[in-house]
Amino acid sequence: MNRVKGPLATCPLVDWMPLSKLPNEPAMLNLRALIIALLVAVAGCASKERPPEPPPTPVVISQSTWRQIDSDIVAASKDATGEAKDYSRELMQRWRTLVYQRTEAEFIPWFSSYWTRQWLTMKVTWYQLNAEGAKYPAVDRLALYLQEQYQDRVLEPVAKEIRPDWIMAQTTQLYVRLLREQLQDIPPRYGVPLDQFDNRLQDIPAIELEPGASLYQLVTAEPIDSQPAYAALVTRLHNIPGAAGTWSAQAGITPVARMTSESLVTERTTRGVAGAVSAMVGRAAGLVISLGTAAFTAMLRENERPKMEAQLRSNLHAAFDEKWLDLVHNPKTGVMAGVYALSEQIEGSLASTVMQPARYEPPAQEQPLQEPPPQVVPPPDGQPMQRQQGNSDDEDSYQLW
Structure with a gap:
């Protein structure tokens, strides 16, 4: 035999030479090189002759597993909603604290100061002159002016740091991020391929508003x-009326504005009477009367200032x-409106497919077993029937003797 037999002989990659023609050099280096070449040739032939692998068998997920997955999606949505709600409460508490602090530090001192009262007196006078003597239109216009001042001095500076519409946006995005994290844990839990799970999420509507979006x-x-x-x-x-970020302080300022307007009208009337009296009695006496009236008015305002501030603080805080x-x-106009809109749509879409817990049904009440009446077997002809007392006091048994 002068050629290598077996699979090596059929390999097209190597032109095998007869063993008799192999060199006789005893050098180990050449021998090792030859062995390596043979092994490479065998590996190449084996790789070419290996049959193709069959395609993987698709994983079939049962309907009960999909129902359980839907239940987990609903549970994930509820958990994300709860965490988003806690987060929104923390941010809303921070917003309220800042509004209280700025109201106390900026608006109330401004409103109750002497120069503000002087300016409000001029505005009330101007309102009344342009309202043909009507009283309540002047009060309403003063309330609007105070509302604008509250917006400029309190709400807008606080809004640069935090505001309700920003809280709503942050809370809604937090819900989506938390839901995303929990959904990533569901496929490994049930051994569901990722592509099948993604297709399932594609079938769940999350937003119906045009252009629409799936989960x-x-x-x-x-x-x-x-x-x-x-x-x-x-x-x-x-854009919903009354939504986050559209709050105004008119309800809290109007009672204070009405009280302030009435007191300013009274002061203006007192000044007018004092001016008329001072003009009648002469320059020296009139000066005394005017100074006395101004001093009395200033003292009256200072005495009324704590009461006015307390009333303003109470009304503003109650309205706020x-x-x-x-x-x-x-749920429609608050800071959780976005979260509720998404969670209700997602959970409602799965309401008919989620796995419901098994209902408890009490076992049917068993009827007590009733023993059949004793059967009397007639004796054969010519045999007497013997009566025997049984174990029970109210039952008789009969035996044949």
Whole structure:
């Protein structure tokens, strides 16, 4: 035999030479090189002759597993909603604290100061002159002016740091991020391929507002507000009357403005009477009367200032707290409006497919077993029937003897 037999002989990569023609050099280096070449040739032939692997068998997920997955998606949405709610309460509490602090430091001292009262007196006079003597229109115009001052001195400076519409946007994005994190843990839990799970999320509507978005499109958008349907939802929520960021202090300022306007009208009337009297009695006496009236008015204002500040503080805080509670709890116009809009849509879409807990049904009440009456077997002909007392006091048994 002068050629290598077996699979090496059929390999097209190597032109095998007869063993008799192999060199006789005893050098180990040449021998090792030959062995390596043979091994490479064998590996190449084996790789070419290996049959192709069959395609992987697709993983089939049962309907009960998909129902359980839907239940986990609903649970993830509820958990994300709870955490987003706690986050919004913390931010709203911070906003309220800043508004209280700035109201106390900026608006109340300004409103109750002497020069502000002088300026308000001039405005009330001007309002009345342009209202043909009507009293309440002047009060309403003064309330509007004070509302603008409250907006400029309190709400807008605080809004540069934090405001309700910003809180709503941050809370909604937090909900989406938390939901995204929890959804990533579901496929490994049930051994579901990622592509099948993504297709399932594609079938769940998250936003119906045009152009619409599925749950997959919502949780994969980065940044979140780049998703067109999400941006349309936020815009619609901001434009709802009474939504976050549209609060005004008119309800809290109007009672104080009315009281202030009435007192300013009284002061203006007193000044007019004092001016008329001083003109009648002469320059020297009139000067004394005018100075006395001004001193009395200033003293009266200073005495009324603590009461006025307390009344203003009470009215503003009451109106603010009422709106604050509405912004916290109202599902349509509050800071959680975006979260509720998304969670209700997602959870409602899965309401008919989630796995419901098994209902408890009490076992049917068993009827007590009733023993059949004793059967009397007639004796054969010619045999007497013998009566025997049984174990029970009210039952008789019969035996044949």
